Amino acid sequence: MKDNASLAYDVPGKFEETRFEKNHNVIFKSAIEASQNVAQEIAQLIRYKQSSNELCVLGLATGSSPIKVYEELVRMHKEEGLSFSNVITFNLDEYYPMTKENRQSYHYFMHEHLFNHIDIKPENINIPDGTVTLDKLNQYCLDYDKKIMQLGGIDFQLLGIGRTGHVGFNEPGSHINSGTRIITLDHITRIDASSGFNGIANVPKRAITMGVSTILRSKRIVLLAWGQNKADIVKRTIQGDISADVPATFLQNHSNTTFVLDQFAASELTRFKTPWLVGECIWTQELKSKAIIWLCNETKQSILKLTDRDYNNNGMSDLLALEGSSYDLNINMFNVLQHTITGWPGGKPNTDDSNRPERSNPAQKRVILFSPHPDDDVISMGGTFSKLIKQGHDVHVVYQTSGNIAVTDDEALKFAEVGLDFIGDHSNGIDFLSVIEDLKNKTENETDSLEVRKLKGLIRRRESYAATRYIGLKDENTHFLDLPFYETGQIKKNPLGPEDIAIVAEIISKIKPHQVFAAGDLADPHGTHEVCLNAIFAAMKKLKSESYMNDCWLWLYRGAWHEWDIHEIDMAVPLSPDEVLIKRHAILYHQSQKDRVMFQGNDSREFWVRAEDRNKNTAKTYDDLGLAQYEAIEAFKRFDY
Known part of the structure; x- marks a missing residue:
């Protein structure tokens, strides 16, 4: 065995020691x-x-x-x-x-x-x-x-x-x-x-x-x-x-x-965040964008105000030498960012789309908005969701899991007692008396009964209908997959299985979308977003030979935890103050997730506050870089599957 590293890690290129790093x-x-x-x-x-x-x-x-x-x-x-x-x-x-x-x-x-x-x-x-x-x-x-x-x-x-x-x-x-x-x-x-x-x-x-x-x-x-x-x-x-x-x-x-x-x-x-401070770089377009935006933050200047001295004094002299002048670098970067901004997330009909993030044709697109939980849709892209509907696209929202584990026992008990008071012992197959007894006698180690899980799932489902109706979506365009991997009744979920992938593939093949929006945020506390995204990747790979998939673009949004870095954004959708309010109200329809968020990760703010702050910060960043000033911006990255 080696003294300092196992043979398992003796792979060229995976470790490059720099003057900044003190641990292997x-x-x-x-x-x-x-x-x-x-x-x-x-x-x-x-x-x-x-x-x-x-x-x-x-x-x-x-x-x-x-x-x-x-x-x-x-x-x-x-x-x-x-x-x-x-x-x-x-x-x-x-x-x-x-x-x-x-x-x-x-x-x-x-x-x-x-x-x-x-x-x-x-x-x-x-x-x-x-x-x-x-x-x-x-x-x-x-x-x-x-x-x-x-x-x-x-x-x-x-x-x-x-x-x-x-x-x-x-x-x-x-x-x-x-x-x-x-x-x-x-x-x-x-x-x-x-x-x-x-x-x-x-x-x-x-x-x-x-x-x-x-x-x-x-x-x-x-x-x-x-x-x-x-x-x-x-x-x-x-x-x-x-x-x-x-x-x-x-x-x-x-x-x-x-x-x-x-x-x-x-x-x-x-060496990953700012590699130009470590050594020579291969200046791809993505790295140029990342470096120039970083330079703006360091110098507290907009893109078009950066000078040769700014580049030379911040480890980017080789980039300057490669491009010839700060003017050329600045104007090219400005245009790249400007071309990400669009108020037409489904494409603007009858216009030149060569510098737009989405195609102009077909004018009316079939759109699937995949949401891992029954609220990620409005939290992450509620404004864009609303625009797509208003601009005449055939939008379908697809909730991949029931989200039942995120409903507190107190919330479920409240609904069960209302159901019992209003209807009697049974409704929609739920025995309310049994549910109330299960919740009141539940021990700390006990998994929810099937009846309790069903009620919690229905709470999330009805909140979703309320939110999507408010935005303007028809009920028949709201779909619930209840993927099996999630339905364990516990925080720990099952691995993604063939049945999950088949269910996702079935809804894609039924709708035949031109656009798919999916959660690309892998930072949720229990990994559900990652499993749901992998299900979409596997399903789209399975369907790739179908002719309609040649016209299908995949856009990834970020969830409640992180936003895309500016250099990663391929489509930035501005929101007006009124659209920000529409998004907020849609999120608030998910009342079981308000005030007592069970899986909020390391952020104590409520989801609607996180979403607004994040979208406003993205807009401010574009403004600071010298672009147009907007109330808020939702961001997306195109993914080639």
């Missing part, structure tokens, strides 16, 4: 590919230890980041005969207090994702015990560390990273010499965990965590980070100074640590 890191196109590489390294270590008749001591993490690693290890056990008979595991942490049977416990998580599916000996599994009494907890933690040391230390430690920069539950302020102990969780950490607990009030305030010093004594450490949400903290950890304010920076002191990232988590690193 490798970047993959996807979390799946990255996870498979990490699982291969773990398997390689286990087999090496087996060949030497030695125990293999693994430190394991929980959360969403390592799930694909565990899936690959399970696959290798079942299909390749990888045995875990010589493996001893130590988990990083556990909520306190927490019973092993609780679905939110890390004991439950580890058995569900790994231990129940491999041949590890039960006595070789070590997970902090969230039921130890406080008077015995200090000794318990000392014994946890002692057991690790008696086994010769951890051979391989798997880590994730929280938005506070915590590893394990070592929150800001943790000392480099800290051992396993009880700790108070940071408020941000509790917010991030709140969706799994149905609200922050139910998230434990404390946890038992392996300490920083315990982690740093590991012989090999691999930290995983996926997605845009982790990009800022990844940059602070890899490029920042060592500080207890970001405990993950202590890993800079470890000689055998690798950060394994997907391209989204790595996106804020200097």
Whole structure:
């Protein structure tokens, strides 16, 4: 085995050290590919230890980041005969207090994702015990560390990273010499965990965590980070100074640590964000756009005011030399951005469309607006949605999932009681008395009954009809797919399956669209957007040979968490003040998602506020760059499938 990096990462081009980076890191196109590489390294270590008749001591993490690693290890056990008979595991942490049977416990998580599916000996599994009494907890933690040391230390430690920069539950302020102990969780950490607990009030305030010093004594450490949400903290950890304010920076002191990232988590690193500050660049049109917009922000000037000196003083002298003058660069960039702006998202009939983002013909287009949940349509593109209808296009909105998991029990109970008062025991196949009893007697670990899930799905459905009617869409153009992967009754969903893809393909083949709008935001807290987008990609690939698909363009919008960067935008649709109000009112029809948003991620604002702020910020950015001033702008990126 290598001293500083596993053979699994010895791939040219995936790691390019720069003067900004203080941790070895490798970047993959996807979390799946990255996870498979990490699982291969773990398997390689286990087999090496087996060949030497030695125990293999693994430190394991929980959360969403390592799930694909565990899936690959399970696959290798079942299909390749990888045995875990010589493996001893130590988990990083556990909520306190927490019973092993609780679905939110890390004991439950580890058995569900790994231990129940491999041949590890039960006595070789070590997970902090969230039921130890406080008077015995200090000794318990000392014994946890002692057991690790008696086994010769951890051979391989798997880590994730929280938005506070915590590893394990070592929150800001943790000392480099800290051992396993009880700790108070940071408020941000509790917010991030709140969706799994149905609200922050139910998230434990404390946890038992392996300490920083315990982690740093590991012989090999691999930290995983996926997605845009982790990009800022990844940059602070890899490029920042060592500080207890970001405990993950202590890993800079470890000689055998690798950060394994997907391209989204790595996106804020200097070599990706501003590569012209690192070295020579191949100046593609996209990189030119990115650099010039960055330069405007740095100099606080509009595009047409940038000078030769601005380019030379900010690491872009080679671009200036290549193009000849700042004037040429500026005017070309101005035109590129200007041509993204259109008030006709379906194309403007009977006009020259050579410099417009959409085709002018056919004048009336068949349009599918895919919405992962029953509100992403109006949150993300409510203004464009309204314009498409008003401009005479045949618009269909397709809700891919029921969204039932996002309805609180209190909200469902309210509707059940109204239904019982108004109609009686049964309506639309729902036994209201049974639903009320189920909700009132539901325990913290209990999955919703089919009746409760049906009611919650109907709540979301009727809210969607109300919103789309307000915008002007006919009821017959509103479709609900209720994709099977989502219908587990739990936060954890099933993998995307052939049935899901077939359902999506069927609606596309029925409508034969000229335009498809889909959610390209992969930052939602539980991954539903990503699964829904993959279903669309797979369905469109399946239908690609159909003649009508030659005229079908795919436009991606962003959801409630992030907007496209300006250089990524292919179509910018301005909204008037009245259109902003229409969008706001449409969002507010989704009343079950107002005030108490269950899956809001790391943003405490309500969805309508996020949407307005985001759209107004996009408009302001265009204005600051020297383009026309608008009240708000919705943004889209064209995707070649």
